[in-house]
Each structure stands twice: as C-alpha cells, then as structure tokens.
Amino acid sequence: MSPITAAQAETGNTPINVKQLSIGWMMTFLFTVSFVGLFSIVPLRKVMILRYKLTYPSGTATAYLINSFHTPKGARLAKYVLHWFFSAADGCESIWCEWHHIITKLDSCFFFHVTHRFYFDFSATYVGVGMICPYMVNVSLLIGAILSWGVLWPVIESKKGDWYSAKLPASSLHGIQGYRVFLAIAMMLGDGLFHVVYMVIVTLRSFMQQKSQKELIDESTEIGNYDEKKRMEYFLKDQIPNTVAIAGYVVLAGISIAVIPQIFHQLKWYQVLVAYAIAPILAFCNAYGCGLTDWSLASNYGKIAILVFSSWVGLDQGGVLAGLASCGVMMSIVSTASDLMQDFKTGYLTLSSARSMFFSQVFGTAIGCVLSPLVFWVFFKAYSVGDPEGSYPAPYALMYRGIALLGVEGFSSLPKNCLKLVIIFFFASVVMNLVTEVMKKYETKYRIYRFIPSPMCMAIPFYLGAYFAIDMCIGSLILFVWQRKNKKSAKDFGPAVASGLICGDSLWGIPAAVFALAGVQAPICMKFLSASANNKLDALLAG
Numbered sequence: 428m429s430p431i432t433a434a435q436a437e438t439g440n441t442p443i444n445v446k447q448l449s450i451g452w453m454m455t456f457l458f459t460v461s462f463v464g465l466f467s468i469v470p471l472r473k474v475m476i477l478r479y480k481l482t483y484p485s486g487t488a489t490a491y492l493i494n495s496f497h498t499p500k501g502a503r504l505a506k507y508v509l510h511w512f513f514s515a516a517d518g519c520e521s522i523w524c525e526w527h528h529i530i531t532k533l534d535s536c537f538f539f540h541v542t543h544r545f546y547f548d549f550s551a552t553y554v555g556v557g558m559i560c561p562y563m564v565n566v567s568l569l570i571g572a573i574l575s576w577g578v579l580w581p582v583i584e585s586k587k588g589d590w591y592s593a594k595l596p597a598s599s600l601h602g603i604q605g606y607r608v609f610l611a612i613a614m615m616l617g618d619g620l621f622h623v624v625y626m627v628i629v630t631l632r633s634f635m636q637q638k639s640q641k642e643l644i645d646e647s648t649e650i651g652n653y654d655e656k657k658r659m660e661y662f663l664k665d666q667i668p669n670t671v672a673i674a675g676y677v678v679l680a681g682i683s684i685a686v687i688p689q690i691f692h693q694l695k696w697y698q699v700l701v702a703y704a705i706a707p708i709l710a711f712c713n714a715y716g717c718g719l720t721d722w723s724l725a726s727n728y729g730k731i732a733i734l735v736f737s738s739w740v741g742l743d744q745g746g747v748l749a750g751l752a753s754c755g756v757m758m759s760i761v762s763t764a765s766d767l768m769q770d771f772k773t774g775y776l777t778l779s780s781a782r783s784m785f786f787s788q789v790f791g792t793a794i795g796c797v798l799s800p801l802v803f804w805v806f807f808k809a810y811s812v813g814d815p816e817g818s819y820p821a822p823y824a825l826m827y828r829g830i831a832l833l834g835v836e837g838f839s840s841l842p843k844n845c846l847k848l849v850i851i852f853f854f855a856s857v858v859m860n861l862v863t864e865v866m867k868k869y870e871t872k873y874r875i876y877r878f879i880p881s882p883m884c885m886a887i888p889f890y891l892g893a894y895f896a897i898d899m900c901i902g903s904l905i906l907f908v909w910q911r912k913n914k915k916s917a918k919d920f921g922p923a924v925a926s927g928l929i930c931g932d933s934l935w936g937i938p939a940a941v942f943a944l945a946g947v948q949a950p951i952c953m954k955f956l957s958a959s960a961n962n963k964l965d966a967l968l969a970g
Contacts, residue, residue, distance in 0.1 A: 428751055431813040432824045435604065438840055439832050443693065444747040448807065450800050452690050457796040459686045460756050463679045464763030465788055467707045468714050469672035472771050472781065477659065481718025486769035490776035553895045555928030557902020558921055563877060564884050565899040571885030572893030580607065590843040605842045607890045608829045613849040614886035615826070617856030619727030625864065627712060662775045665782035676707070683756070691752040693745030698736060702756050709757065710764035717765040718772075725762035729754040730830055737834030746835035751827060763792070822891040856882035 428446040433439065468475075475481050557565050583606050587593045595602035680703040687699050709728050717723050737750025767788050774784040803812075811817040813824050838846045859882050866876035888896050902925070909917040 428748060428828075429813055429824075431811065432821070432828055435815065435825055436828065436832065438601075438836060439742065439747045439828070443745040444742070446691070446748055450804050453800040453803075454796060455686065456690055456755065457759075457800065458793075459683050459690075460759040461763065461792050461796055462789065463676060463683065463703070463706075464710060464760035465767050465785065465792070466672045466675040466679065467710045467760060468764040468767055469667050469785065470669040471711060471714070472667075472768070473663075475714065475718060475768055476662065476771055476775050481715065481768075481772070483718045483769050483772035486772035487776060489769075490773045493773070493777050551928040553898030554902040554905070555925040557899030558906045558925035558928075560899065560903075562903050562907070564881060565896065565903045567880035567884035568888055568896035569893070569900050570880050572888035572896045574885065575607070575610075575889040576893055579610075601840070601842050606845055606848065608825055609833070609841060609845055609849055610852050611886040611889035612826055612829055612833070613853040614856045614882045614889070615727075616730060616830075617853040618860060618882040618886070619724065619730060621857050621860040622724055623712075623727055623731075625860075658775055658778060661778045662771075662781055665780040667782055667785055687752065687756070691745075691748055693740055693749040694736070694752055698739065698749070698753070699756070702732065702736070702753055703760075706757060706760040710761050713761045714765045714768045718768060723762060723765045725758045725765070728761045729758035730827075732757040733827065733830045734834045737831040740835075742835035747828065747831040750831040750834050754827065763788075820891065822887070826890060856886075 429448050430440075430445050433445045580603065583590065584603055587603070591602045591605070680700075683703065684696050684699045688694050688696050713724055713728065732753045733750040735750075736753035737746040740746035740749040767785070770784045770788060771781060773779070774781055806812055806819060810819050812819045813821045815822075815825075832840065838849070841849070859879060863876045863879045866879070906917060906921055906925075909921060
C-alpha cells in the first residue's frame, strides 16, 4: 500500500491506490479484524477435536513437549535446552551480529558476492531458520534461485529491447521486474489453488467416511481409555456457549463493516459484509485442512480475496487498495481460526481449560495488535522497508500488489511473452503438486516424492534472490553435519541453537535500528574480487 512499493510499478501508482502508513490506522485495523476469526471457529471445537479427532501436528507436538517437561528426564532436558538456547542467543548478539554490523551490507560490499544476488549474507536469522526447516524446503529455495537468477533472468535480460523496452528502469513491472514478480505469483497461485482444491476434496472424503454424522460426542460417551476420559472431561469442563461465539462474531463483524470503510474508502460496507459472510466457510476449510496436514493456507485464501475484490472495485475506484485490504481481512479470520484450533488441541492433550486457551488467545491477540505495529514502525523509520536495494526489500509487498494489479488490469499489462511464461509456470506448479500427491499415495517403497521440490518455496527467490536461500542451506548443512556426528544431541538441542540464533539476531535489530536512526555508518567495507578485477584495482592504486 505504501508509496515506496507503489512507485515500483507505474500502473496503479495513483493517490486513490496508495495509502500512507501510520501507527494509528494500522492499530485500528488490527483491533477491528484480528478477533473475529477466534469467534468464527469456537462452535466447531468439539467437532474438530472430539468427533473427527484431527491431529493438528503442531499443537500435538507442543502438548507432548509440555507434558515431557513434567517428568524428571524432561526437566533435565529442558534445563540443557535452555542453556543451549541462551548460549546461542548471547553468542549471536555479542559476536556475530556486532561483527555483521561493523561490515557494511552495501551492494559493493558483499561477502562471497558472485553475481545475480548469489552470495552468503551471514544472516544468523536465516541460518537458524534453515536449521529448523526441512531439508527439502531449503533445497527448493536454492533450486528456485538457480532456475531464476542463474538461468531464466539472464536469458530474459538478453532480450532487452525486444521483449521489453531497454529504457525502462529496473524496478518497472513492465520490464524485467514484471517477469520476476508475475512468474513468482503464477507459481504461488498454482500451488495455492491446488492445495485449496485438494483440501476441499480431502475434507469432503473425510466427511463421507465418518461412521456417524448426526450425533456429537458429549460427556456421556463411553471411552475405554482413562487418559482420554480425563482429557474429554477437562476439555468440556469450561464451556464457551455457541450463542456467545455466534453473537461475538456478528457484533465484531458489524463493527468491522462500519470501521473498515472509514479506513479504506475504496471498500464499501456491502463488500466488507460479503467478505465476512464467506469467511467462516473458508475458516472452517482452513482449520480442518490444518488439522489433517498442519498446513495453513491462509495466504492463499488472501490471494483469492485480492483477485476477487480488486476486480470488483476496479482500478479507477481504488481496486488495488480494496483488494489488499480485503486480503488482510480474510487472512486474519482464516489464520486465527486455525491457530486457535491448534491451541485447543494443545489444551486438550495437556488437560487445560478450553476457555482459558480461548481467552489466552484473545489476550495475546490484543498485545499483538499493539506491539506488531510498533515494532514494524521502528524498522520502517530506521530502514527503507520495501526498497528492493535496501536491507529489508519486503518482496511479498510487491508480489501482493502485483496480484491486485492483475485483478484490476488483467493480463494485458504484462510485458511480451510474460503471459505465456505465467501460464507455463502456473501449470508446472500444479503438475508438480499433483505428481507429489500421486506418488505419496501409490509409491511407498522408495518415497521419491520427498525429493520433489515445493513450488511455493521455489517461487520465493524469483524476486528476492539467492542470498537467503544460501544462508538457509548453510543452516541445513550445519544441522546435517551435527546429526552425522551425534544424532541424539542434534535432535535435542538443534532447535534450541536455531532459536537462539534467530532471537539473538532479532535482539540485535533494536540497537542496529538505533544506529541507523542516528546515522551511524559501518566503518569497514569488505568484498571479494575476481583476479582480473583485482589486477585492475592494483594498477589503479599503483598509478
């Protein structure tokens, strides 16, 4: 929405399609939309947890971790884990991050800078994330980076003057940037739409296979397992009346229908009403799918909302902002619904009150509505957030705006041959997912499907570059070597070390932001040169 992102695309860069960021309206918007999703899924908690017994892997894993701490062995392990965590965080903040700040990150001062954004960024956050993410996620990122920045973009750049005007700036969506953004969007949409359709099919099949569709499990259900009886007893002990949940959703939706058009004049009240009418259905689908696969598709539902509402409003009426705002509404409702069901599953397995879990979510959401804009504002003021050449390029900002532009303009605005490539990459993404799911079902001996890259992960470096993929692969390499040396130690303490790196890097962001606001420049610039470039530099210095 911001001018810095809108300026990267000539189309849609008009006052009605641009909004200046401020803490006031961001907090108001978050408080308006963030709580609605919590009420949308509460009436279905017993159906999801007790009748269908959905797994919710993340919630289950969290519950098992909490329960393990209440054993003597688990308490000792927790003590060691905390030691590793704080050691990693302290080491990152005091050594790695401070040294990283001393070495500037300007374009001319990269470590291991090769070309086309292939370099190691020394980012502790990405290294830590790489240690947590599955190997195939990081490999998919690297494959996407090689395919795009190593092969595709150099080929398209060689067509400059034919496929697109050579006079266009590098940031123009009608030039090379258009290929980068819209091919990434095509892969994301292909991946997202496939999973939405697939999840609907899985949901319908699961419903059809249920033995009993008419009676809910209640307190009188006979269960032979004592632990299950206790879990059900505590889960049903503190009820949240369905009437309260439904009334809460209606009241909050009514507030949103009145407030959101005041923040975004491009959206009319009846359009917000339509969004809130269909949101509970999508929230249920997402929460059910998340319970089966642990995969939340909130961002994909948000992309669909962008296309629908931006085309509904139109470019001249502010369709870009309308689509982006509706995306925020839809994603908030859909994602908080699945998150709450994850927490309900954790509460069920840890004998925690469902009502306590609900109000904890409400309280945490309220804190997030205040802290998130404040933290964002610090970075927004300290750095050029959204600048493709800056420290925080915010690649998804331009991608989501590109989706909105597709909604209001159609494909006619794309540069030459971009539409053909978009179609190819869209269906390639669908085919890759289809092959993966088919092989999961019918191929069990070698499990080759594990080595098929994820289209969603491949698409991310298309715009951003390879540097963070290289950082994450370094994290995977560290974990791989650690597992080869001591598998049990890596399993027990690897996540703690990764979390320590991430938290330490994040903590250093505060003094780094202060330095940036104070105008403090890094005192050292280091880079690697090729032999020929080094000889030229030596000759220049000698002369």
